[in-house]
Amino acid sequence: MKVLVTGAGGQLGRELLRTAPHAVEAVGLSAGELDITDAAAVEATIAEHRPAVVVNAAAYTAVDxxxxxxxxxxxxxxxxxxHLAEAVARHGARLAHVSTDFVFSGELGRAWSPxxxxxxVGEYGASKAAGEARVRSxxxxxxxxxxxxxxxxxxxxNFATTMLRLMTERERLTVVEDQIGTPTWAxxxxxxxxxxxxxxxxxTHHWTDAGVASWYDFAVAIRDEGAARGLVPAGVEVAPIPGAAWPTPARRPPQGVLDKTSLREAVGVESVHWRAQLAAMLDEYRDARNR
Ligand SMILES: NC(=O)c1ccc[n+]([C@@H]2O[C@H](COP(=O)([O-])OP(=O)(O)OC[C@H]3O[C@@H](n4cnc5c(N)ncnc54)[C@H](OP(=O)(O)O)[C@@H]3O)[C@@H](O)[C@H]2O)c1
Structure with missing residues (x-):
């Protein structure tokens, strides 16, 4: 099965290429190789490669x-x-499109159903919701x-690599504690x-790692797991602050927990707790640095 992966240089794109199953011939196209805003280029690429499936990991992800x-x-x-969805439809292929919890306002007191x-609540989320609508249309x-x-x-x-850097540069960090979600290893x-x-x-389905955390919880875990691997000093202070004390250009959903049930049942895979995934990522990060 031939699968085109767009946005192949991004976090998810790189991991898709690294984890492609044996039965899949995965062809990664970075932003430089295929600009998905160029409808003619999208059409020509799909006509040339004739993939069975396109996985769209390309996105504008700078929320602020x-x-x-x-x-x-x-x-x-x-x-x-x-453009991708329309070209895929013309060529009788399939599309797997990736979207975000930011399509929701985050004000619900339970996990969001698909x-x-x-x-x-912001332009990033609105643009991603519009992308979903274009794909469905x-x-x-x-x-x-x-x-x-x-x-x-x-x-x-990403938040983890930024925290690892800041923790080697500063003795104290303040991190928002009243926004809740689930860190998810790509x-x-x-x-x-x-x-x-x-x-x-x-x-339409949802997937994240298991459990919930605030950004503050995530930062504390990065400090503790990072220190255990010699990546950051153990004594870095991480202090919780309310989101109101950290104004950003974009509003963020205060609660982005997603209900993963439908995807879990469909593919028979259980999600792993976010902290175990963080530990696995940091093992890899440390090993790459020591190589
Ligand atoms: N990151 C998150 O926290 C997060 C959370 C929820 C959902 N998501 C979704 O998950 C998916 C993957 O995100 P990610 O974390 O892997 O983001 P990422 O690391 O920012 O990767 C996105 C990739 O898309 C590329 N790209 C940007 N504009 C493009 C264009 N016009 N044509 C082709 N490629 C283009 C980027 O290339 P350049 O770097 O060269 O611009 C980048 O390599 C996206 O759909 C995103 O919305 C991400």
Missing amino acids: RAETERERAWAVNADGAG QAPTSP ALGEEALIVRTAWVYAAHGH RGLAEVLWSAVEAGLTG
Whole structure:
């Protein structure tokens, strides 16, 4: 089965290529190789490769910058997703599209169901919700849409790598404690996406690692697990602050916990607790540094 992976240089794209199953011929296309905002290039690429499936891991993910770069965010997250879905429909292929908890407002007191109406509070979330709509409009329920949250990897810019850097530079950090979600290792997400693609799953589903955390909890775990591996000093102080004390250009959903039941039942995979995944990622991070 030939599968094109867009956004192949990103956190998820790299992990998808690293974890591709034996039965899959995965072809990764970075932003430089395929700009999904270019409809003609998308069409030509799919006509040339004739993939059975396209996994769209390309996205504009700069949540705060999206407030001022609205056009760029929408071009990638809404139009780009639409170009891919329309080309996939024309060529009779399938699309697995990745989306985000930011399509929700985060004000619900329980985990978000995949069927809950979207209610984004910022441009990034709005552009991703529009991308989902474009995908559904081209492919209907034949498309696979998987929403995830708080993605990190040993590479790329993410909360974990930023914390590891700051903890070597500063003696004290303050981190928001009243935004709740689930840190999700890109590796585990990639593996579940492959299971879903191989199973031919369609519809809208959610996937994150297991458990919940605040950004503060996540930072404390990064400090403790990082210190245990000699990556950061054990004495770095991590202090909790309310989100109101850390104003950002984009509003963020205060509660982004996603209900993973449908994907878990469909592919028969249990999610792993986020802290165990963090430990596995940090083992890899340490080993890469020591190589
Ligand atoms: N990161 C998170 O916390 C998070 C949370 C929830 C959902 N998600 C979703 O998960 C998916 C994967 O995100 P990620 O964490 O892997 O993000 P990422 O590391 O920012 O990767 C996104 C990739 O897309 C590429 N890209 C940007 N514009 C493009 C374009 N016009 N054409 C082709 N490629 C383009 C980027 O290339 P450049 O770097 O060269 O621009 C980058 O390599 C996205 O759908 C995202 O919305 C992410």
